[in-house]
Amino acid sequence: MKFSLEKSYEILERTPAVLKTLLSNLDEGWVMNNEGPETFSPYDVIGHLIHGEKTDWTARTKIILESGLSKPFTPWDRFAQFEESKGKSLLQLLDEFETIRKENLNWLKSLNLSETDLDRKGIHPKLGEVTLRNLLSTWVVHDLTHIAQITRVMAKQYKEEMGPWPEFFRILNF
Amino acid sequence: MKFSLEKSYEILERTPAVLKTLLSNLDEGWVMNNEGPETFSPYDVIGHLIHGEKTDWTARTKIILESGLSKPFTPWDRFAQFEESKGKSLLQLLDEFETIRKENLNWLKSLNLSETDLDRKGIHPKLGEVTLRNLLSTWVVHDLTHIAQITRVMAKQYKEEMGPWPEFFRILNF
Numbered sequence: 001m002k003f004s005l006e007k008s009y010e011i012l013e014r015t016p017a018v019l020k021t022l023l024s025n026l027d028e029g030w031v032m033n034n035e036g037p038e039t040f041s042p043y044d045v046i047g048h049l050i051h052g053e054k055t056d057w058t059a060r061t062k063i064i065l066e067s068g069l070s071k072p073f074t075p076w077d078r079f080a081q082f083e084e085s086k087g088k089s090l091l092q093l094l095d096e097f098e099t100i101r102k103e104n105l106n107w108l109k110s111l112n113l114s115e116t117d118l119d120r121k122g123i124h125p126k127l128g129e130v131t132l133r134n135l136l137s138t139w140v141v142h143d144l145t146h147i148a149q150i151t152r153v154m155a156k157q158y159k160e161e162m163g164p165w166p167e168f169f170r171i172l173n174f
Numbered sequence: 175m176k177f178s179l180e181k182s183y184e185i186l187e188r189t190p191a192v193l194k195t196l197l198s199n200l201d202e203g204w205v206m207n208n209e210g211p212e213t214f215s216p217y218d219v220i221g222h223l224i225h226g227e228k229t230d231w232t233a234r235t236k237i238i239l240e241s242g243l244s245k246p247f248t249p250w251d252r253f254a255q256f257e258e259s260k261g262k263s264l265l266q267l268l269d270e271f272e273t274i275r276k277e278n279l280n281w282l283k284s285l286n287l288s289e290t291d292l293d294r295k296g297i298h299p300k301l302g303e304v305t306l307r308n309l310l311s312t313w314v315v316h317d318l319t320h321i322a323q324i325t326r327v328m329a330k331q332y333k334e335e336m337g338p339w340p341e342f343f344r345i346l347n348f
Contacts, residue, residue, distance in 0.1 A: 163308030
């Protein structure tokens with residue numbers, strides 16, 4: 001599928017509502033458990049998404065548009081949420097994510113990006129040259145794969161209760 | 175996490191709303207594409223979930239409660255939706271799933287299942303002996319893993335647009 005801003009907004013705009021519908025008012029077991037050491041719980045993922053809104057997607061868009069190849073992106077801390085989420089409830093985090101995502105999308109739309117803008121390049125500290133189109137596609141994919149991760153983590157919590165059925169669910173061994 | 179009917183209802187009740195929030199009014203590219211030959215699109219998955227409501231979860235619950243080990247479950251057609259969904263819009267399918275899921279959960283709740291009931295057994299045609307608790311856990315996991323699948327399939331549609339980023343997303347190669 002070809003990238004378009006419209007198709008990207010369709011996903012980016014709905015992710016906060018999808019996560020609220022999926023995670024609000026659930027038993028703690030669904031929300032706070034993870035997949036093992038150094039993995040994320042659904043609660044952790046929401047903090048991670050908030051940190052991305054604050055420090056990654058729009059910050060890197062600005063660097064590409066303002067500095068291009070002359071200034072590499074700031075490396076991103078994928079574990080920052082373990083500090084930043086402390087003391088916050090899941091509902092607080094879901095609200096915070098909804099608010100900051102809306103602000104970021106309003107800002108992005110206000111740029112009126114052209115196809116030429118989408119071809120502009122920046123330097124990723126590990127991956128090298130990337131275009132703004134690559135960055136915005138990855139923002140969308142990052143949302144979708146974290147919803148996939150959250151539901152996989154939740155599913156695994158019942159693995160021991162399924163008797164012999166896990167062998168039909170390849171995803172439980174991912 | 176230990177199985178409980180309450181924790182299971184929490185998921186089973188919200189899945190139709192999660193899918194509506196995730197999939198309503200999206201570009202066809204997000205909804206109708208799949209992961210390659212003999213894989214499901216998000217549209218296909220909704221038909222598959224409806225078929226499960228009609229022929230699997232409650233039907234097998236009935237067999238366990240009424241016949242126990244004396245009558246194996248009817249094998250399930252995992253590809254029935256390719257016929258049954260024909261001519262229906264995604265929104266029709268999402269509504270149909272919501273309705274039949276609600277009916278099935280009302281029926282399940284009306285059984286007032288006890289812990290002893292949950293230990294009752296049936297015969298799966300391939301897996302052998304399973305308990306009602308195993309079956310109901312698997313119903314929940316089936317919902318969650320299909321949401322994971324849908325979002326993974328959607329994410330893959332942008333893989334070509336991400337430049338070098340897919341190497342950071344293990345899930346895109348699942």
